[in-house]
Amino acid sequence: MKVRVDPERCQGHTLCAMRAPDIFELSEIDGHSSVIKEEVSDDQQDEAVEAVRSCPERAIFIS
Amino acid sequence: MTTDDTVNDDPKRNPVHFDRHTPEYRHEFQAVTQELQSKCPIAWSETYGGHWVASGNREVFELARSAEFLSNDHDVKGERRGYQGITIPPPPRAKAVRGGFLEMDPPEQRYYRQTLNPYLSPAAISRWIPLIDEVARACIDENIESGRIDFVDDLANVVPAVLTLAMMGIPVRKWTIYNEAAHASVYTPPNSPDQARVVELQKAMGADLAMTIAEIRQAPRPGLVDALVRAEINGQSPPDDELLGVLALLIGGGFDTTTALTAHALEWLSEHPAERDRLSRDRKALLDSATEEFLRFYAPAPGDGRTFSADCEIAGTRFKEGERLWLSWAMANRDPQVFPEPDSIDMERKGNRHSSFGLGIHRCIGSNVARTVFKRMVTQVLDRMPDFRCDPEGAEHYETIGVIQGMRHLPGTFTPGPRTGAGLDETLETLQRVVDEQRLAEPVTVRKGPARIDR
Numbered sequence: 001m002k003v004r005v006d007p008e009r010c011q012g013h014t015l016c017a018m019r020a021p022d023i024f025e026l027s028e029i030d031g032h033s034s035v036i037k038e039e040v041s042d043d044q045q046d047e048a049v050e051a052v053r054s055c056p057e058r059a060i061f062i063s
Numbered sequence: 064m065t066t067d068d069t070v071n072d073d074p075k076r077n078p079v080h081f082d083r084h085t086p087e088y089r090h091e092f093q094a095v096t097q098e099l100q101s102k103c104p105i106a107w108s109e110t111y112g113g114h115w116v117a118s119g120n121r122e123v124f125e126l127a128r129s130a131e132f133l134s135n136d137h138d139v140k141g142e143r144r145g146y147q148g149i150t151i152p153p154p155p156r157a158k159a160v161r162g163g164f165l166e167m168d169p170p171e172q173r174y175y176r177q178t179l180n181p182y183l184s185p186a187a188i189s190r191w192i193p194l195i196d197e198v199a200r201a202c203i204d205e206n207i208e209s210g211r212i213d214f215v216d217d218l219a220n221v222v223p224a225v226l227t228l229a230m231m232g233i234p235v236r237k238w239t240i241y242n243e244a245a246h247a248s249v250y251t252p253p254n255s256p257d258q259a260r261v262v263e264l265q266k267a268m269g270a271d272l273a274m275t276i277a278e279i280r281q282a283p284r285p286g287l288v289d290a291l292v293r294a295e296i297n298g299q300s301p302p303d304d305e306l307l308g309v310l311a312l313l314i315g316g317g318f319d320t321t322t323a324l325t326a327h328a329l330e331w332l333s334e335h336p337a338e339r340d341r342l343s344r345d346r347k348a349l350l351d352s353a354t355e356e357f358l359r360f361y362a363p364a365p366g367d368g369r370t371f372s373a374d375c376e377i378a379g380t381r382f383k384e385g386e387r388l389w390l391s392w393a394m395a396n397r398d399p400q401v402f403p404e405p406d407s408i409d410m411e412r413k414g415n416r417h418s419s420f421g422l423g424i425h426r427c428i429g430s431n432v433a434r435t436v437f438k439r440m441v442t443q444v445l446d447r448m449p450d451f452r453c454d455p456e457g458a459e460h461y462e463t464i465g466v467i468q469g470m471r472h473l474p475g476t477f478t479p480g481p482r483t484g485a486g487l488d489e490t491l492e493t494l495q496r497v498v499d500e501q502r503l504a505e506p507v508t509v510r511k512g513p514a515r516i517d518r
Contacts, residue, residue, distance in 0.1 A: 009128075011422070011423065011424065011426040012184075012426060012430075013420065013426060013430065014185055014430070014431065015355070015415075015416075017185075018351050019351075026184070026185050026186070027184065028181075028184060028186040028187075028507055028508075029180055029181050029184055029507070029508065030176075030177075030180040030181075030184055031180075031184040031185050031186075031431060050413060050414070053413065053414035053416065054355075054413075054414060054415055054416055055416060056416045056417065056418055056420075056422055057128070057422060057423070058124075058416075
């Protein structure tokens with residue numbers, strides 16, 4: 001599974017990093033999210049899906 | 064009815080009566096929300112000169128993210144298109160001052176946010192946790208031996224106010240000047256005989272803010288005020304009246320909203336003692352999701368107004384330039400299409416993409432402050448007064464929820480315990496020294512580490 005944050009959509013709500021701190025990191029300056037590593041390991045997939053479902057801006061995509 | 068791909072029959076021919084400033088709206092919130100969402104998730108109401116009301120989750124989402132067609136501008140001087148900002152109807156005093164960057168559009172709005180973000184990011188806020196904890200500790204110590212507390216007056220009003228002032232670079236002992244002004248201006252109805260008092264309180268706060276701006280221009284000290292007086296907005300230094308609006312926005316956003324969230328959550332936990340005990344026991348697993356659920360359910364800032372800046376069609380409805388729109392975050396949060404059993408609180412709720420901090424480019428810039436302060440206050444209440452019960456007779460909710468869904472008072476009782484440190488006044492003196500000596504109010508780009516507080 002691959003995960004991606006659309007930087008145009010992300011507004012820094014920070015919920016993804018709250019749900020999946022091993023997958024997402026937040027900018028120190030404005031809290032906007034980016035993925036630490038695009039490839040999500042098998043045991044992190046539930047967290048990644050929950051991050052997608054929690055994002056208020058629908059800015060996270062998995063493939 | 065709206066569907067995904069058909070354009071609405073003109074909802075203006077079937078207007079609804081929607082008045083969120085009446086007590087009835089507060090009492091009937093659930094029924095009104097269900098009615099609007101099932102029949103017309105984008106409705107037209109004739110109230111307040113006529114405006115659109117978006118209540119469906121998908122509709123609110125699509126509208127809020129259409130920044131190219133929506134304006135937050137409050138053109139108080141009549142220099143642009145005369146738009147009236149984010150409140151419907153605009154309050155009389157707002158005619159004089161623009162409500163900061165929440166009543167601006169990009170690029171101006173973006174410059175302000177870029178200026179303030181390094182003070183308000185998650186990394187920036189986590190530096191303040193030792194100070195937040197110490198203020199909450201002192202508030203609780205003032206009441207711990209008596210077994211009685213007013214969770215609003217004695218805790219949830221104090222901590223957000225003190226932290227906000229500290230972050231701004233304003234002496235924290237002044238929190239009382241700002242506190243009552245900030246809350247009373249929200250909970251006092253426009254026709255109340257108490258308005259004269261509110262105006263006086265507002266004047267005192269405005270005078271102190273103006274003095275603070277002048278002081279910090281003269282002798283800089285770190286904080287949000289310093290960032291703003293040094294900011295270049297569109298290549299220019301912003302004038303004082305604009306800065307006052309921005310500072311008033313930070314105070315309005317920083318004070319009443321977190322108080323409202325905390326009071327409502329504590330009231331609910333008192334009514335559900337088994338859930339209160341479960342939250343305390345499993346806080347590591349539950350506190351984050353419970354916080355988001357209280358945010359969803361109680362949405363302290365229930366919505367925002369906008370003005371359409373161009374003719375457009377969004378979510379199946381046609382809008383005309385100049386028309387006004389109410390985006391209801393609170394109603395969008397109760398849409399069963401997105402939130403199963405939307406009118407129940409589930410502390411473990413999954414997929415909780417609530418819109419209580421707004422959506423799109425105007426996302427609440429203080430969301431990280433709100434979450435952190437809420438969690439630290441609730442944690443100390445659970446630790447130090449685990450059997451607390453609120454007194455339903457003494458609980459006083461705001462009469463209306465048109466502006467903020469808040470509470471004026473929430474008295475409670477608990478098994479008394481021992482004090483663990485100094486009282487509030489002495490603690491604030493100590494903390495002011497810490498703020499000054501460690502330059503805590505610097506942006507995270509300048510100062511990284513957490514506050515160090517010796518006790």
